Structure formats: C-alpha cells, structure tokens
Amino acid sequence: MANLPLPYAQLFQLVTVIYAVIAIVAVMWTRRLDKSSRYYGFSRAFAIFMAVVTVFLVISYIAQATFMKWI
Amino acid sequence: METTSKGRVKPGHLVVAGVFGGICAGAALFSIIIVPIPGLPGGSGFWIPAGLYFALTLWFGFWGALAGHIGTFIGMGPFFGFTFQVWADGALGDLFAPLINLAIFRATKADPELKSKKDQVIWVISVIISTCLAAMWIHFVNYSFGTITFDLWKWGVIAYTIGDTAAVLIIGTLLLKTATKYFKTFPYYVKGLFS
Numbered sequence: 001m002a003n004l005p006l007p008y009a010q011l012f013q014l015v016t017v018i019y020a021v022i023a024i025v026a027v028m029w030t031r032r033l034d035k036s037s038r039y040y041g042f043s044r045a046f047a048i049f050m051a052v053v054t055v056f057l058v059i060s061y062i063a064q065a066t067f068m069k070w071i
Numbered sequence: 072m073e074t075t076s077k078g079r080v081k082p083g084h085l086v087v088a089g090v091f092g093g094i095c096a097g098a099a100l101f102s103i104i105i106v107p108i109p110g111l112p113g114g115s116g117f118w119i120p121a122g123l124y125f126a127l128t129l130w131f132g133f134w135g136a137l138a139g140h141i142g143t144f145i146g147m148g149p150f151f152g153f154t155f156q157v158w159a160d161g162a163l164g165d166l167f168a169p170l171i172n173l174a175i176f177r178a179t180k181a182d183p184e185l186k187s188k189k190d191q192v193i194w195v196i197s198v199i200i201s202t203c204l205a206a207m208w209i210h211f212v213n214y215s216f217g218t219i220t221f222d223l224w225k226w227g228v229i230a231y232t233i234g235d236t237a238a239v240l241i242i243g244t245l246l247l248k249t250a251t252k253y254f255k256t257f258p259y260y261v262k263g264l265f266s
Contacts, residue, residue: 012101041256
C-alpha cells in the first residue's frame with residue numbers, strides 16, 4: 001500500500017514529535033523576542049499554528065490507532 | 072496592533088508558501104487516507120490540512136492556497152500509490168477551494184479575525200460553498216477519468232463536503248480567532264490576492 005520510508009504508524013509518531021519540537025522552539029523564540037520586534041507577531045502566530053497542528057495530529061493518531069487496532 | 076500595508080509580491084511570499092506547504096504535507100500524509108472510503112480514492116473523513124490552508128489563504132492570499140496545494144500534492148502523491156490524475160486532481164481542488172473562500176471574504180469585506188457576527192456567518196457560509204464546489208469539481212474529474220461511477224459521485228461530494236467543512240470549521244476557526252491578529256503584523260501578510 002503506502003510507499004513510505006518507515007511503517008506508517010512509526011512515521012506518524014516521528015512526524016508528530018518533530019512538529020511538537022518545532023512548536024516548542026517557536027514558543028521559546030517568542031518568549032525571547034521583545035514585543036516591539038518585527039518578528040514577534042509572526043513567531044507568536046507560528047507557535048499557535050504549530051501547536052494546533054500538533055494537537056490535531058495527536059487526535060488523528062489516537063483515532064486511527066483505535067480504528068486500525070494499533071492500540 | 073499595527074498592520075502591514077498592501078505592497079508588491081516579494082520572494083518571501085514564496086518562502087511562506089514553501090514552509091507552510093511542507094507543514095501541510097505532514098498533516099496531509101496522516102489525515103486518514105489510510106482509512107479510505109471504499110470506492111472513493113483519496114476520500115477521507117476529516118481532512119486536517121483543509122483547516123490549515125483555508126486559514127493560511129485568508130492570511131497569505133494565493134500563497135496560502137499554494138501551500139495547501141503543495142501539501143496535498145506531496146501528502147497524497149508519491150507515497151500512497153494513487154494515479155497522478157487522482158492526486159493532481161485532489162491537489163487542484165485544494166487550491167481552488169480556499170481561493171473561492173478568499174474571494175467571498177474579499178467581496179464581502181469580511182475580517183479573518185472573525186470578531187463580528189457578520190464575519191462569522193460569512194465564514195461558515197463561504198466554507199460550505201467553497202468545499203462543496205471543490206468536491207463537485209474533484210469528483211467530476213474522477214468520474215470523467217472513469218475512476219468512480221456516477222452513483223459514487225454524489226457520495227463523494229457529500230463525504231468531501233462534510234469532511235472538509237468539519238475540519239475547516241473546527242481547526243480553521245480556532246486558528247483564525249487565535250493567530251490572525253499576530254499574523255497581521257507580519258510583513259508578508261496579504262491584503263489582496265498576491266500581496
């Protein structure tokens with residue numbers, strides 16, 4: 001079926017962890033920036049964006065894992 | 072908060088499309104294509120990237136829609152064994168849908184922050200209209216290529232419209248209400264179609 005470099009479930013976990021790390025880095029970047037910085041708005045919005053994507057990937061993983069009987 | 076003015080297209084807009092396209096690709100890859108609807112290639116119940124690229128298009132115009140197109144193209148394409156026609160068709164639909172939504176937003180002068188009741192109503196209606204039009208287009212092309220039967224066309228349209236609308240209204244609304252005011256300060260925020 002899928003022509004993936006890793007089994008689907010493992011790749012799913014790996015990508016979700018990478019997205020979570022990017023979200024954490026974005027949050028840390030935002031906290032280091034001064035509110036008057038031209039990048040403050042973007043870093044904060046990007047952190048929110050990545051956090052939302054990560055949360056929904058986790059929900060999707062749980063849904064699929066349950067449906068496919070991985071767990 | 073101060074917002075950026077409408078200006079020229081910059082190379083940074085392409086970077087925005089590339090970066091967010093990559094993020095959408097990861098989400099597309101794991102948005103339950105693995106649990107397909109029988110007889111409907113690429114049909115899924117809850118298409119997470121739709122929530123992302125609808126919001127991205129209201130922030131970055133065409134470049135946000137292009138990010139969704141790139142994400143779907145990569146996510147649906149080489150890894151899942153669909154024919155080129157199926158994945159290119161799906162990716163084109165995911166380019167049109169948020170652009171239709173954007174056109175409705177621009178025509179009605181709605182604000183993506185969704186603060187007023189008017190903006191919220193326009194958001195809900197425009198999402199349903201744009202996903203339904205994209206669903207009809209995608210499944211018409213699939214039908215034209217003989218990938219699905221005409222009987223499956225209507226079920227494809229219903230499944231796509233419900234799945235995408237649910238994802239956009241849940242994820243997209245969350246993103247627009249929390250992140251729009253910050254993205255508005257970003258130099259690459261788009262007020263028209265391209266800049």
